[in-house]
Amino acid sequence: MSVVSSVLVPYASYLRVYEPLAAFPESERAHWARYAGRSHIPTAQDELRRSLADLVATPPVVVPVHESGDAFVAEADGVVCVCPWRTRLRGWLALDELMDMFPGPVLDVVLPPVVRGQAVADHERWAERNPDARPWILSSVWQVPVRWFVLFSDEEREYAAAGEDGEPPVLRYRTPMVQARRRLARTLKTLRETVDEGPLTEGLVDVGRWLEEFHPRALVELDYGGLVHALSAEQLAGDRSAADVAEGIAALRAGDAEGASEAYGRLAERWRAVKDRQFAN
Secondary structure: OHHHHOOOOOOEEEEEEEEEHHHOOHHHHHHHHHHHOOOOOOOHHHHHHHHHHHHOOOOOOOOOOOOOOOEEEEEEOOEEEEEEOOHHHHHHHHHHHHHHHOOHHHHHHHOOHHHHHHHHHHHHHHHHHOOOOOOOEEEEEOOOOHHHHOOOOHHHEEEEOOOOOOOOOEEEEEEEHHHHHHHHHHHHHHHHHHOOOOHHHHHHHHHHHHHOOOOOOOEEEEEOHHHHHOOOHHHHHHOOHHHHHHHHHHHHHOOOHHHHHHHHHHHHHHHHHHHHHHHOO
16 A cells, blocks of 8 residues: 555546535435544545555456445535545546547556456446436546636635645635536626637536536535646646636627637646646656
8 A cells, every 4th residue: 555655646637516415315414424523534645545556456446346435525604515436436437538538459458358348337237227326526637627617716716835744735716506507607608609619618518517416505626636746836826727717708708809818828828738748758
């Protein structure tokens, strides 16, 4: 385990939803109520270490055999909210994305066909029994998708520099579900009135559908996660991506195409520099 814990975190960001206990069925609600009262609640680093431990096994464990009973816990206006990890479901979804990204011969080197085939068959059987299942956590590697920033305002930005004890920096946004939905709806309206239908509009529609699955008093969080290791302290401190997105949308709404272009240019340049590192030696 010591070897696994020394590995740097993957360069991924996360969009999470924390739901109040009232959103869960009674049997599950009791579990999460007890869980939230524990003296130690696992962190994102704990979840990562467990995932890495599975991947270094021989053969690799692509998807956990059993669903995780862990969650992240937060408080919103005095209400305890939980964000279940659902690592098994997320593992299946990540495998689907991986199989679309790489050709078979490349995947065969990393994940043997028999392992992938078993995981796909397990997912199909599980999905038949759980047609309405959805993850509480979305992830994206080497970037924060522009559509995620739409949900937040610059005032909700929380930044903590790296600690002297070795704790990594933290950069995140948190907002009530009602605010996230309102901002998304306003942005969609602006885009549909000012620009042609495109990837940003389509992506926002997908995020909106996902958010509609959750309790209206939920909390939405954008966490830079492992991306804090791909950015310098100065870059993190100066990152105002949510403000750039809001400025660009406001400019479009006002008919200021030049202002929208400038805001998008700052955003694109910032994240292009991060994404380019994916292919650096």
